[in-house]
Amino acid sequence: MTSPDPSPAPARSNPRPGGLQRLIYASRQNLPDGAPLDEVVSDIIRASIRNNREQSITGLLLVHGGWFVQALEGPAAAVQERFERIAGDPRHADPKVLEIEPASGRAFGDWNMCARTLSDADEALLDELEQRQAFSPDRLDARSALRLLKAVRDIQGRAGFG
Ligand SMILES: Cc1cc2nc3c(=O)[nH]c(=O)nc-3n(C[C@H](O)[C@H](O)[C@H](O)COP(=O)(O)O)c2cc1C
Secondary structure, eight states: OOSOOOOOOOOOSSOSSSOEEEEEEEEEEOOOTTOOHHHHHHHHHHHHHHHHHHTTOEEEEEEETTEEEEEEEEEHHHHHHHHHHHHTOTTEEEEEEEEEEEOSSOSSTTOSSOEEEOOHHHHHHHHHTTOHHHHSTTTOOHHHHHHHHHHHHHHHHHHTOO
């Protein structure tokens, strides 16, 4: 036999269409009247962990200065479906997608979802990263958004809380 069966394609870390995808967006907080931010965020995280676990979605939610910045990563279809649902949530407004890209690995694989509200110390770290200017999600581009979230991930990792 001159033409052997084609060997199976090597396993790719990023096959399509079920391949790993990362989506990052920023939105403005829109809290129900009188609702404390930490309770709103706790409710979001409770639902997120439940739903995201089922869909193999991991990520991080940054809560700061009236904004949310969130990374969602997982199978492409699941991420897009979940984001559509999140985007319609009245607890925030004007979600703006900053990045939606195939990913070669998970950057936030430790958490089905984890929220971080920046403390003063965290803000000092943003200064070091020279990201304070960039923080305004109006100005945040894909690269700086991912850098920012990874910096927050590292702070969160050091705090030892998932
Ligand atoms: C900023 C923000 C981030 C959210 N992130 C997620 C998420 O990662 N996963 C999720 O399932 N729901 C998330 N939600 C909540 C969803 O919009 C929605 O309320 C929830 O998925 C409904 O879950 P349920 O049908 O189990 O009640 C988020 C909401 C907001 C406002």
